[in-house]
Amino acid sequence: MATHKIKIAARLRPRLNGELDDESVKVIRASDENGGSSVISVTNPRDPSQVFKFPFSSCYDEDATQEEIFRNDVQPMIDVVYSGVTVTIFAYGVTSSGKTHTMQGTKTDPGVIPRTIRAIFDKKSTISDYQVSLLVSYMEIYKDEVYDLLVARENAPKLPVRENDAGMVFVANLTAEPIATVEEFDAIYNQATKNRSVGATNLNRASSRSHAVLTIEVRMSDPTRNTTLIGKINLVDLAGSENNKLTGNDPSRMAESSAINKSLSVLGQVVHALNQGASRIPYRNSKLTRILQDALGGSSVGLLICNLAPGTKFRQDTLNTLNFAVRTKNVENKPVINERDNRPAPKPHFAAVAIQPPAAKPAPAILQAISTAGAGTGAGPRRSRTSLVPVSKVPRVSMAGYQPFALPGAVAGAGRNGPREKIKEEDMHDRSGSLGLGLTEKEIDERISKAVEAEVARRLEERERAREREEEERRAREQEMESQPPGSSKSRSPKKEQTLPSGVLTPLLKRHKDLDDELKSRLEELERKFERGNKEFQLADVLSPVSKKKTGRAYVALARAHSEKGDLQVALDLYRKAESYVPDNVKLKERIIEIEWAVKNNKEFVPSPKPPRKAKKKKGKAASVVEDAAMDADDQSELKPGSRRRERAEFGLELTNAGMDSPTKGKRPLDGQEGEDDAETPPKRQRRDGKSMAVVNVSSDDEVPLAPSKSKRLVVS
Numbered sequence: 001m002a003t004h005k006i007k008i009a010a011r012l013r014p015r016l017n018g019e020l021d022d023e024s025v026k027v028i029r030a031s032d033e034n035g036g037s038s039v040i041s042v043t044n045p046r047d048p049s050q051v052f053k054f055p056f057s058s059c060y061d062e063d064a065t066q067e068e069i070f071r072n073d074v075q076p077m078i079d080v081v082y083s084g085v086t087v088t089i090f091a092y093g094v095t096s097s098g099k100t101h102t103m104q105g106t107k108t109d110p111g112v113i114p115r116t117i118r119a120i121f122d123k124k125s126t127i128s129d130y131q132v133s134l135l136v137s138y139m140e141i142y143k144d145e146v147y148d149l150l151v152a153r154e155n156a157p158k159l160p161v162r163e164n165d166a167g168m169v170f171v172a173n174l175t176a177e178p179i180a181t182v183e184e185f186d187a188i189y190n191q192a193t194k195n196r197s198v199g200a201t202n203l204n205r206a207s208s209r210s211h212a213v214l215t216i217e218v219r220m221s222d223p224t225r226n227t228t229l230i231g232k233i234n235l236v237d238l239a240g241s242e243n244n245k246l247t248g249n250d251p252s253r254m255a256e257s258s259a260i261n262k263s264l265s266v267l268g269q270v271v272h273a274l275n276q277g278a279s280r281i282p283y284r285n286s287k288l289t290r291i292l293q294d295a296l297g298g299s300s301v302g303l304l305i306c307n308l309a310p311g312t313k314f315r316q317d318t319l320n321t322l323n324f325a326v327r328t329k330n331v332e333n334k335p336v337i338n339e340r341d342n343r344p345a346p347k348p349h350f351a352a353v354a355i356q357p358p359a360a361k362p363a364p365a366i367l368q369a370i371s372t373a374g375a376g377t378g379a380g381p382r383r384s385r386t387s388l389v390p391v392s393k394v395p396r397v398s399m400a401g402y403q404p405f406a407l408p409g410a411v412a413g414a415g416r417n418g419p420r421e422k423i424k425e426e427d428m429h430d431r432s433g434s435l436g437l438g439l440t441e442k443e444i445d446e447r448i449s450k451a452v453e454a455e456v457a458r459r460l461e462e463r464e465r466a467r468e469r470e471e472e473e474r475r476a477r478e479q480e481m482e483s484q485p486p487g488s489s490k491s492r493s494p495k496k497e498q499t500l501p502s503g504v505l506t507p508l509l510k511r512h513k514d515l516d517d518e519l520k521s522r523l524e525e526l527e528r529k530f531e532r533g534n535k536e537f538q539l540a541d542v543l544s545p546v547s548k549k550k551t552g553r554a555y556v557a558l559a560r561a562h563s564e565k566g567d568l569q570v571a572l573d574l575y576r577k578a579e580s581y582v583p584d585n586v587k588l589k590e591r592i593i594e595i596e597w598a599v600k601n602n603k604e605f606v607p608s609p610k611p612p613r614k615a616k617k618k619k620g621k622a623a624s625v626v627e628d629a630a631m632d633a634d635d636q637s638e639l640k641p642g643s644r645r646r647e648r649a650e651f652g653l654e655l656t657n658a659g660m661d662s663p664t665k666g667k668r669p670l671d672g673q674e675g676e677d678d679a680e681t682p683p684k685r686q687r688r689d690g691k692s693m694a695v696v697n698v699s700s701d702d703e704v705p706l707a708p709s710k711s712k713r714l715v716v717s
């Protein structure tokens with residue numbers, strides 16, 4: 001299947017009034033020197049003699065116009081949407097870097113969203129082979145809850161994120177509004193924008209406090225073939241990561257900020273895991289990544305617009321953003337064409353229900369066109385912008401409605417005509433899912449009942465025939481006995497009671513019920529786990545990495561004490577709490593699984609003996625926290641240089657709030673391992689080579705090291 005890498009466009013916003021800009025972030029146009037691609041160059045905030053260079057296919061300087069960005073990077077995506085593929089465009093960057101300006105723009109200087117809508121309508125008017133209809137939905141993710149922006153703010157409930165049988169994620173009850181004209185869209189969008197959570201911070205007068213996802217679905221029905229092609233474009237304006245020291249947030253803003261940073265941090269982890277080829281990608285750790293799942297390593301085409309702020313105070317965040325972009329550029333998607341067959345499904349033999357549906361068609365060569373879109377460095381006048389978004393200091397209360405987010409072809413309900421549709425949750429269950437042939441659960445149940453009825457009838461008939469045979473035999477025996485003289489040795493055998501054979505009926509129905517029960521209890525357990533995890537994650541969010549580890553250790557110590565006493569359930573709960581503080585600790589995970597098993601099977605739990613500890617030189621205070629084998633392992637991995645890299649890799653709270661501090665500041669280097677990892681960073685590698693130039697080209701495999709370099713001179717890699 002054809003793969004498609006997420007495209008990256010970086011845009012530097014103009015300096016704002018009063019913003020201190022030492023011009024250390026620059027956009028360099030494409031040239032032979034840069035291997036034909038444009039570059040963002042950033043001076044290392046800790047070592048001015050060092051310059052990092054980030055090559056991207058599109059880099060826009062502060063003079064770039066909205067039109068230019070749209071024409072180069074977004075316009076080519078419209079054809080992709082009309083070929084039945086899902087496209088996701090997201091704006092990413094620190095608060096106040098210009099994401100909303102890029103996506104939404106102003107009345108006089110419209111951004112990606114209004115331009116995309118116009119282009120979609122323009123294209124629609126050129127299509128004659130299909131009957132094209134458009135639908136809009138708009139949601140926001142505020143403090144890790146999803147709200148429908150097409151529903152009045154005060155009535156909007158939290159919407160659940162679900163997954164259909166084919167594994168596609170969708171937001172249940174999200175409104176999908178049909179739109180016939182650009183004006184209709186504008187009216188809906190302007191109203192919905194007022195519902196978005198926006199607030200003032202020290203860094204941005206109209207700062208988005210939520211992630212907003214606008215989706216336009218393009219349905220192209222072909223009456224002759226009786227099929228519908230469904231393309232979709234998701235336009236995502238992410239909330240910006242924030243440094244609370246700079247934003248001057250009050251407690252309610254802090255809570256928002258924590259949710260924003262947490263979800264962006266998970267986004268970073270997802271991209272990191274995808275790049276590592278990890279077996280488990282942590283999509284489920286936030287609603288944002290769950291909803292963007294299809295765009296990250298899924299079946300849609302992606303464009304990431306990285307917004308950069310030139311201000312000196314944002315330098316570290318700029319590097320974080322660019323590091324994120326470098327990693328994202330390696331994420332591969334496998335785009336597919338979403339086509340729905342509207343013909344009624346042929347009636348298959350019952351035995352055929354297990355046949356798998358045909359695989360989705362990979363997207364064709366149209367994808368090649370978008371990978372060649374040009375680089376850009378704009379030349380327009382500097383403009384300032386008044387946000388369209390009203391400044392509201394009222395924190396989000398709640399919001400409501402339906403509609404699939406992921407692959408529309410698989411999930412969209414057929415024949416959604418009429419105004420403002422709400423797809424019921426059951427409609428979202430994939431009709432072409434694992435059971436195949438487009439059957440719903442209900443239809444499958446009906447088929448099972450019919451098959452069972454037929455089987456019962458057959459068996460009853462058989463039984464009737466057997467009964468008749470027996471009756472005949474009995475009569476024959478009686479006649480024989482009557483004809484025999486009395487006292488004959490032959491005696492009548494007692495007639496055995498006939499019972500209905502248990503047959504297929506019971507096992508079939510029982511299997512169905514057992515599956516239901518098992519599924520139900522599994523879901524309940526997952527829900528409990530999720531809620532428990534969520535609370536702990538919120539707490540874990542506000543702690544520094546060191547405090548997280550300490551808290552995790554304390555929980556492990558308590559858990560161990562309880563497990564030694566035999567209170568396994570309590571111990572299990574405590575180990576799970578510990579896990580939310582040190583989620584990457586493999587030993588801890590193993591411990592949880594072992595105890596879960598022991599609790600479930602009512603068995604005793606015998607912990608494996610502690611591994612012998614290496615003799616350590618005592619330095620300063622002895623560790624006061626009780627330790628456990630599981631946490632010991634965690635300590636090692638947490639303090640390994642690899643884990644330092646992990647911290648770096650995570651965009652968000654820890655990094656953003658760390659300001660200019662080194663992530664390792666105040667940490668003891670352990671086991672002499674530090675050098676190994678650092679050797680992998682560009683400056684160290686270059687230092688090793690002993691050369692002396694100050695430019696570091698950041699390839700897609702590297703990241704800019706965030707720790708200060710002691711070396712004065714570095715070599716070009």
Ligand SMILES: Nc1ncnc2c1ncn2[C@@H]1O[C@H](COP(=O)(O)OP(=O)(O)OP(=O)(O)O)[C@@H](O)[C@H]1O
Binds near residue numbers: 016096098101
């Ligand atoms: N390219 C640009 N040209 C002119 N002004 C811009 C540009 N980009 C951003 N601005 C201005 O910078 C300010 C911050 O921009 P914006 O609100 O779009 O940032 P943001 O990244 O969406 O922030 P947040 O994450 O806090 O919502 C606004 O006043 C906006 O008008």
